Amino acid sequence: MKRAGVAGSPIAHSLSPTLHGAAYRSLGVDIEYGKYETTAAEIKPLLDRLDESWVGLSLTMPLKQVVIEHLDFVDGLAKTVGAVNTVCYQPANNLKVGFNTDVYGIAQAIREEGEISVPSAIILGARATASSALAACVELGVKDHLTLAARNHGGPGSAVAAASRMSLSPKLTKLDERLVPALPGTGLLISSLPAGIADTLAQQIDEQAPDLSGLMVLDVVYHPWPSELVRATQNRGARIVPGWAMLLHQAVSQVRLFTNRTPDVGVMREALLEELGRR
DSSP states (O other): OEEEEEEESSOTTOSHHHHHHHHHHHHTOOEEEEEEEOOGGGHHHHHHTOOTTEEEEEEOTTOTTGGGGGOSEEOHHHHHHTOOOEEEEETTTTEEEEEOOHHHHHHHHHHHHOOOSSSOEEEEOOSHHHHHHHHHHHHTTOOSSEEEEESOOOSTTOHHHHHHHTTOOOEEEESSGGGGGGGGGOSEEEEOOOTTTTHHHHHHHHHHOOOOTTOEEEESOOSSSSOHHHHHHHHTTOEEEOHHHHHHHHHHHHHHHHHSSOOOHHHHHHHHHHHHHHO
């Protein structure tokens, strides 16, 4: 039996085992997929323990950027974005290769919802997932009117640096009440923030009551659902892309990398929604 798993911290409530398990059963592939509580300091020892029984790892917070220095090769997209959420292990050469499937996951989740009304986007956050969101916007044809809204844009692994590598020049703004008037003229809002961080913005939307009928919103938070940001924007007319859709499609791409086969997206979606319904 081959092995794979998701690593990060905290990891107890990860839905990745549900998605990958459904995919491998559907494909008839014998891969055991587990959960590995792993801090930034523990990622190298975990990588060093990979042997011929492993196919790879899915990575979540706080590993997507710190893992890069411990890999043998990093795919071009992941290098440009500055974030790796997938490590494929090649035992014949003892190579650990990093990929980014978050970009595909974000873009595909948005494509499922339909066309973006205006070619402009606001991204909340300025770290690994925000960097992936920038690259997804480029794939969707939104690259000239981009805004990064965050409490702090600097520091290691900043999405500003990723934007520079992508030859993008997003507007930088603070995550405060002045952001709300810009939403009605924006086609896409992506929140890459952890649960609860965007609640203040949601309250400001409630207070200012803008017309958001032309806005599409993707909040990567899928628990609790709906997030306060989703509730507030949906109440003002926005179209919602569920955060679990991004999780689904990035996992589809991971399964392709681990097995060289395309899984049944419908089977994975059904398993994910059943599990979410139990939580």
